[in-house]
Amino acid sequence: MQNFEFYNPTRIIFGENTIPKLAEQIPADARVLILFGGASAERNGTLPAVREALDGRFTREFGGIEANPTFETLMKAVELIRNEKLDFLLAVGGGSVIDGTKFVAAAVDFEGDPWSILTTHGANVKAAMPLGTVLTLPATGSEMNSFSVITRHATREKLAFGSPHVFPRFSVLDPTRTYSLPVRQIANGVVDSFVHIMEQYLTYPADGLAQDRFAEGLLLSLIEIGPKVVAEPENYTLRANFMWIATLALNGIIGVGMPQDWSTHSIGHELTARYDIDHARTLAIVLPSMLRVRKDAKRGKLLQYAARVWNLHEGTEDERIEAAIVQTEKFFESLDIPTRLSAYDIGEDGIDPLVAQLDAHGMTALGEQAEITLDISRRVLQLSL
Ligand SMILES: NC(=O)c1ccc[n+]([C@@H]2O[C@H](COP(=O)([O-])OP(=O)(O)OC[C@H]3O[C@@H](n4cnc5c(N)ncnc54)[C@H](O)[C@@H]3O)[C@@H](O)[C@H]2O)c1
Numbered sequence: 001m002q003n004f005e006f007y008n009p010t011r012i013i014f015g016e017n018t019i020p021k022l023a024e025q026i027p028a029d030a031r032v033l034i035l036f037g038g039a040s041a042e043r044n045g046t047l048p049a050v051r052e053a054l055d056g057r058f059t060r061e062f063g064g065i066e067a068n069p070t071f072e073t074l075m076k077a078v079e080l081i082r083n084e085k086l087d088f089l090l091a092v093g094g095g096s097v098i099d100g101t102k103f104v105a106a107a108v109d110f111e112g113d114p115w116s117i118l119t120t121h122g123a124n125v126k127a128a129m130p131l132g133t134v135l136t137l138p139a140t141g142s143e144m145n146s147f148s149v150i151t152r153h154a155t156r157e158k159l160a161f162g163s164p165h166v167f168p169r170f171s172v173l174d175p176t177r178t179y180s181l182p183v184r185q186i187a188n189g190v191v192d193s194f195v196h197i198m199e200q201y202l203t204y205p206a207d208g209l210a211q212d213r214f215a216e217g218l219l220l221s222l223i224e225i226g227p228k229v230v231a232e233p234e235n236y237t238l239r240a241n242f243m244w245i246a247t248l249a250l251n252g253i254i255g256v257g258m259p260q261d262w263s264t265h266s267i268g269h270e271l272t273a274r275y276d277i278d279h280a281r282t283l284a285i286v287l288p289s290m291l292r293v294r295k296d297a298k299r300g301k302l303l304q305y306a307a308r309v310w311n312l313h314e315g316t317e318d319e320r321i322e323a324a325i326v327q328t329e330k331f332f333e334s335l336d337i338p339t340r341l342s343a344y345d346i347g348e349d350g351i352d353p354l355v356a357q358l359d360a361h362g363m364t365a366l367g368e369q370a371e372i373t374l375d376i377s378r379r380v381l382q383l384s385l
């Protein structure tokens with residue numbers, strides 16, 4: 001286990017009808033900007049509940065933050081904040097709205113080109129506005145972490161940044177506020193959280209007894225309830241458990257002191273940027289091939305994953321590893337999420353531009369075992385056709 005510092009200041013307010021509690025977390029004299037995406041937060045009653053909770057407060061609203069939030073749209077929110085001298089941000093939505101709000105929080109007083117927040121992966125962020133969230137889509141863990149992924153529409157770039165300054169002060173997680181989600185987005189959330197765990201777990205043995213068992217427990221839970229969460233959209237117990245699992249998957253706790261590998265995400269981001277495929281669905285394509293291409297580098301943990309998560313103890317090492325990867329693919333496909341590029345009509349001719357995008361970004365994915373060499377990326381994409 002490596003040396004580490006674990007810091008996570010986000011207060012989680014969890015459960016049905018908890019939105020009114022957000023008022024206690026925002027200073028009475030705050031000038032609040034409520035940020036949201038499309039019509040869903042209005043239609044499902046979440047935005048009206050937030051407005052009611054802040055009744056009598058100074059608030060402004062900024063809507064239209066896209067799925068895969070764009071730099072161009074978010075800079076309009078930055079202008080509004082500066083003009084209206086707003087001083088607290090409240091994100092109401094899924095990962096896109098929360099990530100966009102984190103970027104806005106960091107950009108408002110940033111000196112220099114705000115896009116450099118992304119190109120330096122957050123290294124130059126020295127401060128940010130306070131922000132809180134009301135989560136409406138369990139998937140990313142953004143409600144309890146310091147990461148954000150932003151797209152620059154003009155250049156079709158999708159990059160991630162991280163900074164301790166953009167942790168939400170608080171996040172309200174009311175499972176009933178996710179009931180309006182389409183099945184597609186619930187399934188996306190199961191896969192996104194599954195792959196978050198794998199990027200922090202499926203590297204090489206590092207003597208993290210608690211971290212490994214924690215990660216394996218979350219993986220087993222997702223395998224157990226993932227299809228049920230999709231099949232029973234208003235089962236509170238299932239949705240509450242899934243919501244908390246998705247948060248735990250990327251709030252930092254399972255990855256402390258462990259080698260990480262965000263290669264799957266880095267290639268996935270390029271697929272979303274170029275083809276606008278849902279983030280989680282890119283991961284379902286890339287992860288199985290990534291594990292096959294890097295089987296030898298990951299052998300120890302692949303065998304542990306095979307045994308502890310998929311209960312595979314028979315056969316040669318390579319047979320157990322391949323069987324575990326096949327089970328992973330079957331799990332994704334059981335959620336009606338394809339695991340091949342061909343499902344999106346992407347063929348051999350699509351590989352060179354994707355590899356060129358990775359090269360242009362000089363992207364070495366975040367994480368110690370992340371080796372986004374162009375050769376590995378090309379082999380992974382070819383195996384994903
Ligand atoms: N910060 C992180 O740690 C992190 C981790 C993984 C992914 N991401 C990023 O997060 C983004 C994906 O976020 P996401 O998966 O939460 O999806 P999302 O926020 O993009 O939302 C997907 C769609 O669902 C809609 N929606 C949200 N809540 C709804 C509800 N309750 N009812 C009906 N519709 C609803 C949204 O309006 C949107 O149209 C991507 O940009 C991805 O790169 C960030």
Ligand SMILES: CCCCCCO
Pocket residue numbers: 147149160262265366367
């Ligand atoms: C190191 C964490 C990177 C998070 C990216 C989420 O898509």
